[in-house]
Amino acid sequence: MSSSQEELLGRLRTGFNSGKTRSLEFRLSQLQALKRLLDENRQAINEALAQDLHKPGFEAEVSEISFLITEINVALNNLKTWMKDEHVEKNWATKLNSAFIRKDPFGVVLIIGAWNYPIQLLLNPLVGAIGAGNCAILKPSELSKSTEKLVSNLLPRYLDQECFAVVCGGPQEISQLLENKFDYIFFTGNASVGKIIMAAASKHLTPVTLELGGKNPCFVDNGCNPKNIANRLAWVRFFNAGQTCVAPDYVLCTWQMREQLLSALKETLETFYGKEPQQSSDFGRIINDRHFQRVKALLQSGSVAIGGQSDKSDKYIAPTVLVDVQESDPVMQEEIFGPILPILTVESPEEAIAFINRQEKPLAFYAFSPDSKVIDAMLDRTSSGGFCGNDGMMHMTLPSLPFGGIGHSGMGNYHGKFSFNTFSHHRAVLLRSPGLEKLNTLRYPPYTKSNLGLLLCATEVKQKGMCTLL
Template sequence: MGISNFGMSSYADIVGRLRASFDAGKTRSLEFRLAQIQSLGKLLEENKAAINEALLQDLNKPAFETELSEISLVNTDVNLALNNLKTWMKDEYVEKNWATTFDSAFIRKDPFGVVLIIGAWNYPVNLLLIPLVGAIAAGNCAILKPSELSKSTEKLLSDLLPRYLDQECFAVVCGGPQDTTQLLENKFDYIFFTGSPNVGKIIMTAAAKQLTPVTLELGGKNPCFVDDGCDFKSTANRLAWSRFYNAGQTCVAPDYVLCTQEMREKLVPALKETLEEFYGKDPQQSPDFGRIVNDRHFQRVKALLGSGTVAIGGQSDEKTKYIAPTVLVDVTESDPVMQEEIFGPVLPIFTVKSLDEAIAFINRHERPLAIYAFSPDGKVVDAVLARTSSGGFCGNDGMMHMSVPTLPFGGIGNSGMGVYHGKFSYDTFSHHRGVLLRSTGMEKLNTLRYPPYAQRNIGWLISATETKRKGMCNIL
């Protein structure tokens, strides 16, 4: 059984213990929440070297990338919560109708209870701990399930988290798909999952049996339109950084480029120059380029190199799970590399004749997690934004919208449901409870709505409760 730090306790025992703590109100106070979030920040601060080492072992992730996208982004959410939680927790008073003029109407943000957070392997610290910040801030107990594919990070987090968080309110469980299946047989009050659309369907099916609400952060093929008017060198820099960061194993990385044949002729040499500047003549020797997480994914990504024509890169080394930063041209819509999320250091370029054709191509496919558009003409960027649908959007760069914690992050349709980051994480893990507290007096006014009904009262009641369009008069 894949349980960490709890001996041979069953999943049901762990859920039961956490539920008892939640029912006792242990997680509800502002002081408790702040203390746990501070401890999470302390975990990051005191274990940077160990986190770097674990991610180096799992993904050959450069310390620069670990610091930026694993530790710093989590710290941002930790600090946002510490700075703002007192305000977030306040009741939100709302506008009232005439009938409730003397009453109190507000939204109370209640915790759901015991939540399950299932992380992913490509950013195993970020994708587990940022949702956790929101769950703690909202006052929940939580069971955390790190990905078993990033083995070193899974072990590190399962060792560290119980040392920094209250073990009566938070638990870590480890294991593979079979363990996750057993875990999902228990009743949770909310499930937050990050992973593939196929597994997301399994999670949602299990949640449906218990009528458990879910947030699903999934993936997809993120299009990137490059307009003919672009500065091809700066475009190549930004495109290469966002595509080949973490060896392309990023859910919001540009998955393919849409551009004209003319732009392709400029972009490919610019990308070649950029990749040499980034990683040297032999990227395999670069300390700044990662590796594929395991053999199965290595074989999967390597097989995609058979699509189209290799214009840049294409080398691989099975022993070290290395695949070179690769650019493909002459791909067709039916090629495997254009059919599945790549999740590796491969960038196909698909040629189109116009902006309209690019938008039509995007809209023929599932709605992605992100769409990117490069153009010096704001009207072109606005056209892509206005005429497509995606979880997020970034103009003239890749992935940088992820660095803005006041923006919601999440998918739509096949790329997921629900949002998080910053206050959006707090809201995701909070039940927004509508509350009306009425006066015990003035009973005479209430008789207007009691049986036996009098038709003469209906006008007064509608006027007192119905919202009118601005500028309209009330006719009694």
């Protein structure tokens, strides 16, 4: 670890140990400051996102700025309640005592953001970290250079520098940071790096939340309105040029539905982005040359039914739909993270369920059907981090729902109160009287059968409240 990092961590550790982050007033003040950062720098944030990802202002507002302000407002509105001790049921042995759960901060936490939503995915976990009373080091992605620079300049101007800091750099800086013992690590990124983060955390027994990704399936049933499905699918798949962890990574449908869907998608994409999507101000770009080459190579899978054009100098790949794709094709072996939508054919919902269950558990699963029984079957017989019926990505707009993966797509969750819980240690507390010692004699030697019966009656949970004396 570099000396500058040691100094930084020491400063934050001192800030946390001072106890200043524990008060409700401090937490609210820092959340308000974070909200001002967003409000007062909207134009700069939009410009940075446009430079990094050619992100349309509409998408920047919806998925980055407004999304975060909502999360902050939810925390501001509810933090006092969230922080309260949670009193729990007691047994007969502890009826005269106080038993509750205290929501303690972990301490100094590390938050590692991602480049595809470089403001939201860095600052959203910070809302939970602040609300729970932690100090935090933020590591923005070095791939989104403009937003990395912007955050590193802005954050110290708004948040308490004794408690919050930004560390810039690439893999070397992350490796150096991970040598240190943090009290919690929150990482957003891909599974391969997630394994590195988890391995490093394990050396210090540091708890982690891993927000990863994967291949999110989308089933489209016969009988759906092709135009409605095309609108919703195209929006969620090509939002942010497909660089979204919850975007549908492939579609499963019958051959008949595929033909209807293709016709509708062609019409929808022209409505959304015009005849020349590269000229549209509403369509983004691939983050860098390396990812451009990776995504372009995936165009070789199956056959191009819509789109397929690319321009390396502009890091542009057209909104593309692939057909005749096989399960073994390269486009089905990794998360696409680009504007490509493969369509695979199945004969029935049963076959779709079997296909999905052969894959790693995804971050999201989308099922479209006019039949609620089909939606219920998809929900009941599969596993995913989140599920949305008859739409895509909209489940993320509810702070009342947890967001997170399962298995290969991650562990842990956040958003709303779930963010507060993620960054809080739920501490078990029982406060007993220093007197009343007579009540404790049942558990002390010399042991007797009658005392055992009374003790078990006082402490065991019975199915129907029955107490059996031995």
